[in-house]
Amino acid sequence: MAESFIRFDKVTKDYGTVRVVEDLDLDIARGEFVSLLGPSGSGKTTLLMMLAGFETVTKGAIILDGQRLNGVPTYKRDMGVVFQNYALFPHMNIARNVAFPLEMRGTAKSDIAARVKRALDMVQLGHLSDRMPGQLSGGQQQRVALARSLVFEPRVVLMDEPLGALDKQLREQMQLDIRELHHRLGLTIIFVTHDQDEALTMSDRIAVFDKGQIQQCATPRQVYDHPANRFVAEFIGETNLLPGKVTGVDGSKIALTMPDGSVLRADGATGLAVGDAALLSLRPERIDLHGPNDAPAGLNSLRGEVADTIYQGDHLRIVVTTPAGRIIARVPRKAAEWPNGASVALGFRPADGWIIAP
Amino acid sequence: MSRAPQLKALVLIAPLLVFLGMFFVWPLITVISQAISDPAISRVLPHTASAISGWNGKDLPSDEVQAAFRADIAANTDEMAMGDVTRRLNASKSGFRSLMGKTVTALKETPEIPLVEIDKRWGDTAYWLAIRENASPYTDAYLLASIDMERGADGAIKAMPEGSSANAAIILRTLWTSALVTLCCLLIGLPYAMVTASVTGWKRALLLGAVLLPLWTSLLVRTAAWMILLQENGLINQALMGLGLTNGPLALIYNRFGVVLAMTHVLLPFMVLPIYSVLLTVPGNLMGAAASLGAHPVRAFLRVLLPLSLRGVISGMLLVFMSAIGYYITPALIGGATDQMISSVIAFYATGSANWSMAAALGLILLVLTLVLYALYNRLSREPGQAR
Numbered sequence: 253m254a255e256s257f258i259r260f261d262k263v264t265k266d267y268g269t270v271r272v273v274e275d276l277d278l279d280i281a282r283g284e285f286v287s288l289l290g291p292s293g294s295g296k297t298t299l300l301m302m303l304a305g306f307e308t309v310t311k312g313a314i315i316l317d318g319q320r321l322n323g324v325p326t327y328k329r330d331m332g333v334v335f336q337n338y339a340l341f342p343h344m345n346i347a348r349n350v351a352f353p354l355e356m357r358g359t360a361k362s363d364i365a366a367r368v369k370r371a372l373d374m375v376q377l378g379h380l381s382d383r384m385p386g387q388l389s390g391g392q393q394q395r396v397a398l399a400r401s402l403v404f405e406p407r408v409v410l411m412d413e414p415l416g417a418l419d420k421q422l423r424e425q426m427q428l429d430i431r432e433l434h435h436r437l438g439l440t441i442i443f444v445t446h447d448q449d450e451a452l453t454m455s456d457r458i459a460v461f462d463k464g465q466i467q468q469c470a471t472p473r474q475v476y477d478h479p480a481n482r483f484v485a486e487f488i489g490e491t492n493l494l495p496g497k498v499t500g501v502d503g504s505k506i507a508l509t510m511p512d513g514s515v516l517r518a519d520g521a522t523g524l525a526v527g528d529a530a531l532l533s534l535r536p537e538r539i540d541l542h543g544p545n546d547a548p549a550g551l552n553s554l555r556g557e558v559a560d561t562i563y564q565g566d567h568l569r570i571v572v573t574t575p576a577g578r579i580i581a582r583v584p585r586k587a588a589e590w591p592n593g594a595s596v597a598l599g600f601r602p603a604d605g606w607i608i609a610p
Numbered sequence: 611m612s613r614a615p616q617l618k619a620l621v622l623i624a625p626l627l628v629f630l631g632m633f634f635v636w637p638l639i640t641v642i643s644q645a646i647s648d649p650a651i652s653r654v655l656p657h658t659a660s661a662i663s664g665w666n667g668k669d670l671p672s673d674e675v676q677a678a679f680r681a682d683i684a685a686n687t688d689e690m691a692m693g694d695v696t697r698r699l700n701a702s703k704s705g706f707r708s709l710m711g712k713t714v715t716a717l718k719e720t721p722e723i724p725l726v727e728i729d730k731r732w733g734d735t736a737y738w739l740a741i742r743e744n745a746s747p748y749t750d751a752y753l754l755a756s757i758d759m760e761r762g763a764d765g766a767i768k769a770m771p772e773g774s775s776a777n778a779a780i781i782l783r784t785l786w787t788s789a790l791v792t793l794c795c796l797l798i799g800l801p802y803a804m805v806t807a808s809v810t811g812w813k814r815a816l817l818l819g820a821v822l823l824p825l826w827t828s829l830l831v832r833t834a835a836w837m838i839l840l841q842e843n844g845l846i847n848q849a850l851m852g853l854g855l856t857n858g859p860l861a862l863i864y865n866r867f868g869v870v871l872a873m874t875h876v877l878l879p880f881m882v883l884p885i886y887s888v889l890l891t892v893p894g895n896l897m898g899a900a901a902s903l904g905a906h907p908v909r910a911f912l913r914v915l916l917p918l919s920l921r922g923v924i925s926g927m928l929l930v931f932m933s934a935i936g937y938y939i940t941p942a943l944i945g946g947a948t949d950q951m952i953s954s955v956i957a958f959y960a961t962g963s964a965n966w967s968m969a970a971a972l973g974l975i976l977l978v979l980t981l982v983l984y985a986l987y988n989r990l991s992r993e994p995g996q997a998r
Binding site: 304305306325326327328329330331332333335337339341342343352353356357400401404410 | 893895896898899900901902903904905906907909910913914917918
């Protein structure tokens with residue numbers, strides 16, 4: 253990672269006696285797209301609000317480009333903020349909304365018109381510049397808010413669940429639009445969301461929040477494939493967690509003995525030692541179903557019985573009871589179907605499982 | 611099929627319509643007609659009134675008119691009503707008192723005698739003009755009088771002689787006092803509403819309660835409370851003297867200051883509540899958004915919050931002003947003789963001198979003022995999107 257552009261240094265935030273953010277460290281590089289992902293109340297929005305200057309920092313420091321931000325008022329921080337409810341000024345038309353930050357900075361009148369036009373064209377809304385915000389759809393309003401937060405070329409763009417109020421299709425379109433803007437303009441974006449798909453789609457890195465702390469901060473691929481702990485494994489995507497005991501460690505390859513005595517091999521987090529209790533995280537889509545005696549050699553295999561098959565359109569969810577526990581497998585439609593009660597073997601490659609501390 | 615629900619709806623709102631009709635529309639019509647009707651002449655001299663309307667006003671009225679006049683006088687049996695007619699005509703043209711007395715007596719004896727033979731004054735068109743002028747069952751005299759105007763002998767509208775009536779001055783005073791009260795309410799109410807809308811929980815409940823409590827208390831009680839506070843040996847004066855800040859009691863009551871103070875207190879909720887309710891609809895993070903876009907808090911206030919609360923400010927100002935111009939109890943109890951507002955004059959005409967027509971005319975002026983303001987309010991309070 254390049255040198256740190258934004259640094260959270262042991263940041264703590266208390267509301268009265270409640271600690272919402274605790275001793276948090278996070279470094280963000282220039283031009284990076286970082287998502288803060290977590291359940292409500294995990295502290296992700298509070299962190300963003302502290303960065304924007306809407307909330308004070310109880311302890312620790314926030315440093316932007318070498319400048320300590322504690323005590324700097326919001327209007328001097330030079331950050332674009334996009335809110336979930338758009339926060340457009342309802343009494344100004346679109347052009348005046350977008351011109352607002354430029355007027356506040358004393359930009360020359362002739363410049364303002366050109367820059368407003370460019371910003372609105374960038375979000376494909378140039379033709380609506382004399383409408384009032386109330387006359388626009390939610391998606392258009394959010395695009396205006398985006399243009400308004402970018403028009404003054406802020407050092408950082410903060411987005412607080414900006415797509416939360418939009419419907420699914422529009423949300424996906426906007427995700428791609430924002431991602432494209434990020435690449436094209438080289439923006440540094442900090443994006444708060446509780447929607448993991450959104451975070452996976454858009455981010456360079458995802459910081460997964462829980463209980464005021466970052467549980468893991470890594471690329472989408474790492475966070476999904478190699479979750480740092482049980483919270484991350486369960487929060488991102490769907491997973492089967494099978495408890496067992498570590499009986500062998502060879503680098504990142506770990507052997508896990510299940511309660512019924514069978515041994516499964518998979519990659520795992522560092523720090524696990526022989527004798528430790530551990531969990532195997534097994535993503536449903538990484539599991540193949542075979543006939544009871546057809547499991548290919550060299551793969552992990554678990555025997556079980558089909559308990560239920562759920563039709564999901566593009567795939568099937570098959571619930572299998574095994575001695576290691578109930579496992580959900582996600583199989584493509586073209587795979588063979590099994591009647592309830594059929595004996596099956598579940599197979600997965602060692603690289604497709606991930607062993608974590610319980 | 612489509613008739614039945616409409617009929618049902620009509621039946622359901624019928625009680626409301628009847629109520630509105632009986633207690634709003636009908637009294638309003640009565641007041642308006644009282645203000646502009648003047649039936650004295652047309653009731654006693656109906657034939658004369660209809661005949662004289664065709665007269666050109668230059669030559670003597672035709673025999674037809676004179677015959678109608680004779681017939682009306684002969685047919686009249688109501689001495690009191692004739693007395694009214696005489697008074698009214700005498701007010702327009704002096705000399706009518708003796709002329710009418712003489713004419714009535716003469717016509718009682720010889721109904722067919724030509725009028726000029728009774729008195730040669732009937733040969734003067736001025737007297738006939740006075741009759742024509744008053745013949746209409748409608749008059750604008752009361753409305754004109756309520757703004758200190760009258761019709762001269764030639765029928766043109768002119769101002770009343772100086773010092774004969776103070777209605778216009780009192781209306782101006784009413785408007786001025788109401789404007790002062792509105793301004794005071796705005797100066798206190800706008801910041802108050804902004805603070806109330808920006809806090810939450812018990813603080814908001816307390817602030818709202820402080821505004822609403824006076825609304826739930828009788829106007830008379832509130833005004834009486836101000837009398838206790840403001841009078842010469844009232845709480846405020848005693849406290850000031852006790853602290854040695856003043857030697858003698860300050861004149862806080864029975865002057866304009868007391869009236870404006872008490873009315874501001876009484877009307878403050880009508881300023882605070884509209885502004886407050888408008889501010890509640892303003893998303894909480896607009897000020898934050900403005901700050902993030904580089905606006906200093908003062909500029910953010912001027913550019914964002916103030917324009918957005920303007921609709922509430924206008925509603926509040928008009929509500930306060932419209933209520934204030936009709937105020938009666940508070941100025942009557944707390945004001946001095948020169949602080950009385952137009953309502954006191956109306957009350958005087960209605961209960962003091964039984965001049966219903968003047969009371970109605972002044973009431974009508976007040977109503978028109980209020981309606982004009984209401985129309986203004988409607989225009990100004992339209993949604994910003996529609997306004998363009």
